Amino acid sequence: MSKMHVKLTVNGKQVEGLAEPRTLLIHFLREDLKITGPHIGCETSHCGACTVDIDGKSVKSCTTFVAQVNGADITTVEGLTNDDGSLGVLQEMFREHHGLQCGFCTPGMITRAHRLLQENPNPTEEEIRFGMAGNLCRCTGYQNIVKAISASADMMNAQKEAAE
C-alpha cells in the first residue's frame, strides 16, 4: 500500500510525515514523532492509556487511523505543561495528591481530565467518576485520581478568578 502525506498540529507544532493509511495514530505519535506520553495499554479501546485530545475531543489513539485525523489539532500529555516547561495544574495536582502509583495510565488520565474540566469546570465527584469512566487504573483504586482532578478544578477556577 502506498504511503500518504500526513499533516498534523501536535502540541501546537506543525508536523508532517509519510504513513500507510493503516497506521494507528498511537504508533505514528510514538514511533514517527517520538511523542511517547500516550501509552499503548490494552490496544482494544478499553483502558484509555492512549487517550489524546483531537480537535477538542478525548479520543483513544489506538483505535484511530492517522488517515482519519489528517489535518487535525492534537494535544498529548506533553502539551499540558506550562509554557516554561513546569508541570501544568493537572500534572501538579496528580503529583500532589498521589494520583498515580506505577504511572502507566497517568498520561491518558490527565489528557482526559483536561477535556473534562474544559467542558465542566466545576464537576461533582460523581461527574468526575462518570467522565473518567473510559480510563482504567490498576493501582490506585481511583480515589486519589478523583481528588487530584477535583483539586485541579479548584485551582484552575482560582487562577481564572485571579486573572479577572
Place this chain on the structure above:
Amino acid sequence: MIPAGFEYHRPGDIASAIGILQEHGDEARVIAGGHSLIPMMKLRMTDMSHLVDLQAIEELKGIEIESDIVTLGAMVTQHELITHDGLASAIPLIREAALQIADPQVRYVGTVGGNVANGDPGNDMPGLMQCLNATFELSGPDGNRSVAAREFYEAAYFTAREEEEILTRISIPKPGAGIGQAYEKQKRKIGDYATAAAAVMVGNGTASVAMTNLADTPIWSEDASNALAGGDVEGCVAAMLDAIDPVADNRGPVEFKKHVAAVMLRRAIDRAQNRAG
C-alpha cells in the same frame, strides 16, 4: 495489533461515496466513528482493500428538530446526541440511552448511524429506534429509499441495507405530550454491552416496548406493547419474555438473562409511567 493494509478514501458527498462502493464492491467498507470496525480490523477478523471514511460528508451531519419529526444525520455522534438540548427536550429517551453507551472517549466519535447500521445485537440504538418507530433513510446506486427500524434487522450483522447503500439519516416521529419514556440497561461494567436493556414509551393509551441483546436482533414486541398500552404490566413482561431468545454466553445463562430482562423491563416501565403526563 496492526490491521491489514487498505486504500483510504475521504469523499465529500454521498454520491461520490456510493461511486467508490460501486467500483470496489465487497472490497470496500464505509467507516464512521470506527470504534466497532477498527477493533475488528486490528484483530484481522475483517479486512477490506478500500476504506471509505464518511467524516467529510456534510449531508450526513446535523440534528433537525421539526414540529412533529426529528431527523438525525448518520454521522451525528453519541456525544452530540447527549449535548444537544433541543433533542433532549424533544425526545429525552435518546440522551438517557446515549449516556449508557460505551465510555466518554468512545461517545465522542461513535455515531448513531454506525450504531444502527452495524447490526450488532449488542448495540443500544437499534432497539431504541424500534421503540421510537424510527425510519432509516438509505442512499444507493438506484436512489433513495426508507426502511422502518422495525423491519431493518434480519440477523446478527445482517440488515436490509444492501452492500452499495449508505444509511444517511434517521427520522423519528416526536412522541406526543404526555408520553413517558425510559431506558434501562444492565451491564457488567462501563463500556460493556447490555446483559439486557429495555426501551419503553407509555402514555395516552399507547405504548411501545423494545429490548436489546436478548436475541440476534433487537426485539420490538407488538403484543408486549399492546398489553402495556392497556395498563397490563405483567402481560407486557410475559409477552416480551416470550418474544426474546437469549443464548448463554459470558454474560450468563439463559435463565439469568431472562430474569435480568424482566427486571430491566419492569424498571423501565415504572419510570416511564411515572414520567407520563
